[in-house]
Amino acid sequence: RFRLIPTFGQDTIRRFAKDVSELSKLGARDYEDILQCCLPVLQGLLPEPHNSVVLNMVFTLSHWHALAKLRMHTDSTLEEMDKTTTKLGEEVRKFDRVTCSQYETHKLDREQAAQQRRKACKQRTTHPTNLSTGPSRKKKKSFNYKTLKYHALGDYVPTIRRMGSILGYSTQMVSPIIMHSLL
16 A cells, blocks of 8 residues: 555655565665655554554654654744653553554564574574474564653653754764774
8 A cells, every 4th residue: 555655756755665564674764754654554454443543643653753853842842742742652552452452463474584594593503403493383473562662752852851852963872983083
């Protein structure tokens, strides 16, 4: 369904690949494009009440993302972002409680294959004579919002108040060698 979405502008929304769920090595702009275009794609895919739960959560996430990307914040935009962060937390918990509990999800084929390769490599290094490469069934994978990534959402507004817009800095680790050459 993503392929049906037309491109927009020269560099705004680019054409999507055939299977968005199989994409790997996505950049931030790819995630932004997916987030901006996923409401019409997701609409009607699931029966009610799950359809409404997913659409409300994605809309709230899009709203939060738009507020977070502002280059300049005011007290009112930060207040709105704080309210939206709270609402996003509520929507994510509702998604977990109402929708995720009703669906059994499994790892993608490429995730399963990568896990088997890592396991085989580890077995070769620890027990070279005891190799088992038998077929394994697909592993269940469930949604988990109890991670640092979700927990840190509540820190955005206080951080923006202290340090300014999140566009002006990065949390990316910098190599000491690169840092030394910059000084």
